[in-house]
Amino acid sequence: MLGKVTVNALNLQQGEFPTVEKFFLFIGVGPTNRDTVLFLNTDSNLDTELGSAASEIKTQISAARSNAGQNWACAAIPVADGTAWAAAVDLAMAQDVRVEAIVVCTPVTAAAQLTAMNTKAEDINTTYGRRVFFIAQSIAIDPTPSTGKTWAQFITERTALTSGLSAYRVSVVAQIYANSIGIYAGRLCNYGTTVADTPMRVETGPLVGVDQTGLPADKDGVKYNNAHAKALNDQRFAVPQLYADYPGVFWSDGQTLDAPAGDYQVIENLRVVDKAARAVRLVLIGLLGNRRFNSEPIGEAWAINKLMRPLREMSRSYAFQGIPFPAELKPPQDGDVAINWITRTQVEIFMKARPFEIPKDITANIVLDLSAPVA
Known part of the structure; x- marks a missing residue:
């Protein structure tokens, strides 16, 4: 047998997601x-x-x-x-x-x-x-x-x-x-x-x-x-x-x-989920036919890590001199992505996106302190 060397340049799909937001x-x-x-x-x-x-x-x-x-x-x-x-x-x-x-x-x-x-x-x-x-x-x-x-x-x-x-x-x-x-x-x-x-x-x-x-x-x-x-x-x-x-x-x-009690009654809820969904769709397309994504624990863990990437990128908050600049989503937690194998080739994925709270109705209560001064 003759010696043989092959070098493959693998594409791990780590590039930037295209964006349409605000256009x-x-x-x-x-x-x-x-x-x-x-x-x-x-x-x-x-x-x-x-x-x-x-x-x-x-x-x-x-x-x-x-x-x-x-x-x-x-x-x-x-x-x-x-x-x-x-x-x-x-x-x-x-x-x-x-x-x-x-x-x-x-x-x-x-x-x-x-x-x-x-x-x-x-x-x-x-x-x-x-x-x-x-x-x-x-x-x-x-x-x-x-x-x-x-x-x-x-x-x-x-x-x-x-x-x-x-x-x-x-x-x-x-x-x-x-x-x-x-x-x-x-x-x-x-x-x-x-x-x-x-x-x-x-x-x-x-x-x-x-x-x-x-x-x-x-x-x-x-x-x-x-x-x-x-x-x-x-x-x-x-x-x-x-x-x-x-x-x-x-x-x-x-x-x-949206209907009463719907999740998308305000535009920011719809926009943030749409942004996540656009990126997740591209990840899912890249997973098609890839046997790295399988029902073994390591296969599912690898896929979950890939699927969490859009959520992680949308959850990068920072603070400057005590001023918070919150991200679009809260950081994903363990269990926020779940995988269900329906058949050997058909898989169903569940994902959770956690938006931040927004104050839209604020009430302040002021009380007087009339206690006697302490000597």
Whole structure:
């Protein structure tokens, strides 16, 4: 027998996971580059890309860019008819445009449109393995004294959009400002936050480009206030909100149309699980046909270590001078990944993701200490 040496360069799949988080697709009416996928960032000239005149899509993208700040980027498809958004989504998917969310700038007028968005999100996952959610908006209030609406009438009409609807991959914005949906989308893409943060986060700063003087009024001249914000929020709309004697305008929770008691009633829960799932899917693809992953203890331990990698990478918190900077998830623990062999070739995996707590309703109690001083 002759001596023989073989050197194999093994690929252990330790590279970076591709990311789509904070990269959104905007679809809306615009006069320039219609039915074309555009790629925009903070350096883009929106007058050149989207036309010099004001348009539905340009208004929302401009607001998103201002509220997202540094490193913002998006994809956009101007269309002639915003209600035909599904064809634009299909165009983007066919051109391999990978995004975290799809923002439909044209206001919806019926619950069926929101159901269609949720269905489209599920179909995209089925066809392409891409997890997306939709952001939609309702029409604005008509403040015309003779023919317009009161806030009570406006809220009642908006209630019909979301009442009885279960569509957890859709988040609906009440159009309080003309650029509300852009503000919300930009706030979700701000690189000072993570996908695990709520758009309510005050430390992110007030909404950019709007203020309290620009809040709309109804037909009776009553200005939008927190009573209206609460009523709309109770109907699962994401809305601007105010804090008494605190300057600026802020945002409410980012609600979705998940069913009562669902795990994904707020956008940060959906986003953090979607991010983990995108990475886990790539790990699972790499495990197909690999006999290192077998039912022996060492085989399962090896696979569990591979599967925990996305959870570990999303759980790297740090502190600086006593200030905590929490990660997107709490560190995984033993038992957070479990493997069940159904047959010799079919395996089922269970994984647990642990998000951090977020204070959204804070109560402080102050007591007096009237005890006598100690000599």
